[in-house]
Structures are given as C-alpha cells and as structure tokens.
Amino acid sequence: MKKYRYFTDIDCEEQWLNKMADKGYGLKGKGFFSYRFADEATSDPSIVKIDYRTFKHPEDFTDYRTLFEDSGWKHLFSSQGLHYFRKENSSASDDIFSDAESRAGRYKRLFQAYFALSFIFLSFILTLFTANALNTDLFIRPQSLYYTPGLWDKTGATFIGAFLFETPFALMRGGAGWIVLLSALSFFYLFVKTYKKYRKCLYDH
Known part of the structure; x- marks a missing residue:
C-alpha cells in the first residue's frame, strides 16, 4: 500500500x-x-x-x-x-533515545544541516544578484518573458496553444532565481524552527 x-x-x-x-x-x-x-x-x-x-x-x-x-x-x-x-523487542524502551541530551542531539544535527543548506542557497542568490539573473520581470512584466513572435496578437485556440506551450520556458527564464530564493528562505525557516526545538528539548528537562 x-x-x-x-x-x-x-x-x-x-x-x-x-x-x-x-x-x-x-x-x-x-x-x-x-x-x-x-x-x-x-x-x-x-x-x-x-x-x-x-x-x-x-x-x-x-x-x-x-x-x-x-x-x-x-x-x-x-x-x-x-x-x-x-x-522489535517488547522489553525495549519506547524511545530510541536514552535521555533528553541524546534526543536533543537529533535536532542539533538537523538544524546544522538546514543551516548549511540555507547558506549554500543564499550563496547562489548572491551570485544571481551579481549577475543580474534574479529577474523581477516575472512579477512586473511577465509578458516580456515570452519570446514567441506575435504571441500577444494571436487569438482564440491559437493563442491558448502558443501561450501554454511557452509558459514553462517563460517560468524558467524568470523564475529560476526566485525558486532558489524561496528554497533558501525555506531552509532558513526550518533551521530556526529546529533550533528552537533543540533548545526546548535540551533545557526543559
């Protein structure tokens, strides 16, 4: 299943x-x-x-x-x-960790991994900013990301077909940098969240 x-x-x-x-x-x-x-x-x-x-x-x-x-x-x-x-053994403890310190160690290893990932993605963001590759046109002028000649002059089914065909490419042109930024922010959020759990687990016992 x-x-x-x-x-x-x-x-x-x-x-x-x-x-x-x-x-x-x-x-x-x-x-x-x-x-x-x-x-x-x-x-x-x-x-x-x-x-x-x-x-x-x-x-x-x-x-x-x-x-x-x-x-x-x-x-x-x-x-x-x-x-x-x-x-597997009914006589075993119900937890794989013997104490609060070893349990907190799991969160410590996790938040260290999340911090490393957020740092790597933030480094990518700095590189993209330097190269002017973080394209704000995705939000300001999305139509500029479509390169099909005469796309906006088409109508009906012809326009819909051409628009749907090029949309994935337009998103890649304008959205790649924003995807990296979102990933960096997501990993940093997970770092902060897991660090709080680490502190709580370690110092509440």
Missing part, C-alpha cells in the same frame, strides 16, 4: 507513521513524496522512531545500526540522512 505525504517536520512525520502503525500497517519504505506500507493490516502495531545522522565511513553506520538493534530496535531503511527504526 502506498500513501503520498511530504513532511518538513520530523516530529509530525513520526506521529503520522505511528498512527499508521496503530492501524496495523507496517512501514516498508519511502520515496520522495510517498511511503510504502504492508498491503494488509495486522493486529501487531509497533512503534516507529526516526533519527537523523550522516556517516563518513560505512563501518560507522554498521556500528550505529547494530547499537540500536541490540537495544531492540530494527533499522528499516535510511533516506537522505533520516534513519527509520521499528521497535
């Missing part, structure tokens, strides 16, 4: 996965916008937890996975630095 979802909040993702687990649907895998679950529900729900961590060496990942499996948590799969675990 496949479900289509996209999360930017690791806690919301975890909560949703556990709601699916409560219904008996075991998590099998993840795509960019989708999750794969067992086709049939079972009567044996199990807790799902997510960690974020990157590794420089394969043996470090092997040690990491073994540590959790020895604690009763099965490593299901990894996706873009996120690692998904399912509780």
